[in-house]
Amino acid sequence: MNNLESILKLSYSPMTVFEFDIFREDKDICDFLEATSVxxxxxxxxxxxxxxxxxxxxxxxxxxxxxxxxxIEILMLQEDNIKLLHDGLMGIRVGNNTESKDEFHSITLLGKNERFIMNANMDRLIHLDSNKKIKLRVKGDIVPFITYEVLYIGQCTEEHIFKRFKSHHALMDILIKEKIIPPNYDKVNDLLILPFNIESNIISELTGDSSEKDLVEGLTGRFSFDNKTISLDCEKALIKAMDPKYNKQKFRQYPKSMDGLYNHNLKNIIYRIEENIILEYGNDNKINGSMNPEEASIISIKENNDFSIIN
Structure with a gap:
């Protein structure tokens, strides 16, 4: 029989709805988000x-x-980021998601001759640091800043996430019901989108009792399910686990499904988030993501029946 471990990675760092709309015009970010499926x-x-x-x-x-x-205090030094800041930091520009002049929400770093180095909000800085793309020195309790209250979970296996949100009914539903827009429109910045791609590892257990189908799949590496099927199954697993209030379809019977992994009879399925984030849901319930596999929560499905969340 086959065992599946699927790891959720952020295609791009969490972004506010305000930023998400601006990023539509950025080709590099569009490319990053191409692999997003959940x-x-x-x-x-x-x-x-x-x-x-x-x-x-x-x-x-x-x-x-x-x-x-x-x-929290965030310190970024040239000595820790020689490759990125090789000619020093010659300029800083700040970006503002609101009309306030006393605060900012993103930062652009410039090198010699105004060479563009990077642009980042706080989520981007923390995400790049946790993935070892940059090195930061952070002082203070970062947990509240990487904790997100889950409102809705969806999939975009058939189209780019930007196209998915072009006509997404749930987005406006959440904005209105959570009182994030009118009367105080700037509160749209409290709503974020976390885009994930899924990396999967399949381990085949072959014995003398294995079916012909299992033998062929295990020996050839060509399985009866694809990445789309895994993504559709993952969406259902996450919805069942966290029961977001704006998902109208709750998948109470999961792991049973028509388009997920149920009909492929996997022995074990595991989903975990390999990012330093915390997802809150229900009454103080949490799913912990972590770059350390031993610290991450696991959504586990055994023998197509036993569903559990292991923290």
Whole structure:
């Protein structure tokens, strides 16, 4: 029989709905999001960034949120990021998602002769650091900043996520019912999109009792299910696990399904999130993502029947 371990990775760092709409015009980000097959709409207060210090060898910012009394400090130094900041930091531009002039929500770093280095909101900085693309020195409790309240889970296996959201009824439904738009439209920044791609490992257990189908699949590596089927199954598993309030279809009978993995008779299925994020749902329930596999929550399906969440 076959065993499946599927790992969810962010195609791009979490972004506010405001940012998501702007990113439609960015080809590089479109390319990053090409592999997205499952996404989460979540809620978290907008992080507010303030510049503490900057010089040619780096910068320091403080970050806070309205519902969190504790700040964190983020320090990025040239000595820790030689490849990225090889000619030093010569300029900083800030971006603002609201009309406030006293705070900013993204930062653009410039090198010599205004060479573009990077643009990032807080989520982007933390995501790149956790994936070892950059190195930050972070002081303070980061947990509230990487915790997201799950509102909706969906899939985009047939089209790019930008096209999926062009006519997505759930997005406006959440915006209105959560009172994120009117009367205070700037609160749209509290709503985020977390786009995921899925990397899967299939392990075949072949014995003298294995069926001909299992033998052929195990020896050739050509299985009766594809990435689309895995993504559709993953969406159902996540919805059953977290029961988001804006998903109208709850998949109560999962793992039974017509278009998921049920009919492929896998022995074990595991889903886990390989990102340093925390997903909140229900009454203080959490699914923990982690770059360390031993610390991540697991959604487990055994023998097409036994469904559990292991924290």
């Amino acid at each position: 996404y989460i709409i979540a809620k978290r207060k907008l992080p507010i960034m303030r510049l503490i210090d900057s010089a040619s060898n780096g910068f320091k910012i403080s970050v806070t949120m309205n519902n969190n009394s504790q700040d």
